[in-house]
Amino acid sequence: MTPDARTGLIDTDHLPPTQYLILEVLAARHRLGETTWTFPSRFRAVLHALADAGLIGWKSGVAPRSYIAWLTGAGRSAVLSDTYVAPAGVGRCGQTPPTMFNHAPRPVCALPAGHPGWHRADDGCEWGIAEASQQ
Structure with missing residues (x-):
């Protein structure tokens, strides 16, 4: 995953489907005011790839065989609109x-x-x- 030369952002439309879906889940949760989400351990490689790209952070979850992930600043820039405001x-x-x-x-x-x-x-x-x- 290399950033676009013009914008400096990663084009999320060209990510593998599972990476794209994990970013969409994190973006949707972020829009609702939740900064983290838990994923099963079978997605470890996908989380690792997204973290290597600088789009997410992740750590071991509270539940067994789970990980907690969140969008980084670059991840928020890549998947969220600058004009979006959550409903109060x-x-x-x-x-x-x-x-x-x-x-x-x-x-x-x-x-x-x-x-x-x-x-x-x-x-x-x-x-x-x-x-x-x-x-």
């Missing part, structure tokens, strides 16, 4: 915990928007109590 108040809460590590994306609250109480990500981690102004 639709879907998930989207709150993130305080930064603890800079090398991986922060989890995003997976509970419905406006929920009361603690925030919880897809992987089960919980943090803080939602303030009254967020409920």
Whole structure:
């Protein structure tokens, strides 16, 4: 995968089908406010190829034989429109915990928007109590 000489971006339309679909899944989840998604370990080689191209980051998942992947800045540029704005108040809460590590994306609250109480990500981690102004 080589970047386009004009734009400097990788043309995702010419990726192998599985790589293209993984990027589309990550883009769709990103549009909904989720920065990561879990994939089964059978996609390790595909995740590795996308990471080598600089489009995604990935690490071992919480569940056995799984990996968590996210779009990098180059990946977001390649698959997301610069003009896209997510609809407000639709879907998930989207709150993130305080930064603890800079090398991986922060989890995003997976509970419905406006929920009361603690925030919880897809992987089960919980943090803080939602303030009254967020409920």
